[in-house]
Amino acid sequence: MHTSIKKWFELLVVIPVATVLTAGCAGQTPAPTSGLSGTIEIDGSSTVFPITEAVAEEFGKLHPQIRVNVGISGTGGGFKRFVVGETQISDASRPIKDSEKEQAKKNNIQWIEMPVAYDGLSVMVNPQNTWATSMSTSEMKRLWEPGSAIKRWNQIRSNWPDRPINLYGPGTDSGTFDYFTEAINGKEDASRPDFTASEDDNVLVQGISGDPNALGYFGYAYYVENKDKLKLVAIDGGSGPVLPSVDTILNGTYKPLSRPIFIYVNMAALSRPEVKEFIRFYMTEGPKLVSEVGYVPMPARAYSENLTKVQ
């Protein structure tokens, strides 16, 4: 009988090992080598992720020997790993905080900040909503500030319908939430708490597209992919209502809800040729890929400035 136990163990261990090894070999395709190798570890914001992933994908075609790992721990989670030297590059949808700077200093980590794209935060309503075509920043503030008592649309403007208003927004861990609260309410993380929050922007898309009384905000890239299900609200920052678009985000008229997003690079890691090459590639090929994944590229000057920081 014990021989059966032995057989069972064989099946349990040998089969998976064999599958891994054989398939592992079969999966590898010979590719040209650039001579560079090594591992680049990147983590951070899920907003910046699509850009970094696109760059890593194209980079990988030229340098198949370099492993580029990209994670999505969030801007804060990414910095936690960056300031202890665990990652070489950190994706961030907001600038590094003072507390994070201090930690980096304590661990002797020096870094460079590189803006890589603009992201417009779009404010959206359900397509059935015919009244809310534009809102001023002060109306937005009255609606979203902590302790706001607005429960119905006609409390914002008296000629709007007497219907309940249901709010949607990103979760408190996201850089988008940090930025929106700072830009609209004047203080980071200050927001009324009674809104449907999700870290997953698709949940917000579905919520707003299925609820005629909804109002919510999230990254412009998500609006672009779901244009038919959502309706944009123009934002009046003091000089007339402006809708977010590539043009208004780039020329700065879509205020105050457009923001730069960044990568942070560990200075010490830049001495490694593969990291340096990756950053060089990011800044030269990046602009093309940025618009491909739905973001607004910075002016060309910004990328060349980033490049000079590397050289």
Next chain:
Amino acid sequence: MRNGSAFKRHLKLRKIKGGLFSTLFLGSTLVGTLVLIVLLADVLRDSAGWLDWQFLTSYPSRKPEEAGLLSAFFGSLWVMMFTALFSFPVGIGTAIYLEEYAPDNRLIRLIQMNISNLAGVPSIVYGLLGLSLFVQALALGRSILAGAMTLTLMSLPVIIIAAQEAIRSVPEAHRLGAFALGSTRWQVVRRIVLPSAFPGVLTGTILAMSRAIGEAAPIIAISALVYLTYIPTNPLDRFTVLPIQIFNWVSRPQEDFQHLAAAGIIVLLVVLLSMNAVAIFLRNRYQKRTEE
């Protein structure tokens, strides 16, 4: 006559009651089955046309038509292999000790109670434990090994409890018979208890493994990677697993990625079902052999 009609009326009522409950119980059985069918149909519909060879043999990509789950698939395979390797012997060993060797004292009862409680601890808690214990304290890094050890911790209570049940169900008479013939404790365990407890142990292990392969939460704490373009070649490599890859696709704005997620779910289900099938096959073969 009056008595007879009262009996008839009563009988009718009893029959109605009986019928009512049988429908009620059938109804509750159908709830679960229906949900499963709806889920499967939905996923199959969403994945139609996306689950192809290219999908199985490609790395993640920003372009849905070029994306695949090769790295996540092998990540899951590696992690499950080591999880099984660690948790199976330790789990059975613990169960054998507790059932066959351990004295009945307060310490053992405390251990037993803790094992039962651990089976109900949420998986993210194991993830955080794994992060500080294996990744940081033991300096294994965010590696396959650290992930597998974390899932091992998570699976152990379930395996131990199932193995204990199986060992307990071996008739005492078999043990006593063997002892009477002069067997030692170890001989009894190896020749009498383990063979007949094995099918039950196997079932428990497979249940635990099935739960482990579908876990995203503890692995996110260990390795929040979603873009990885190589098949891990050693246990200390970085890795990602199927549930994380699926989760990442679900949270993308482009609709095509939702189809990829559905295709990924199918792959995960197939892996899970084939694991179960292997276990059931082995169990049946084994059961037959013990009966002979």
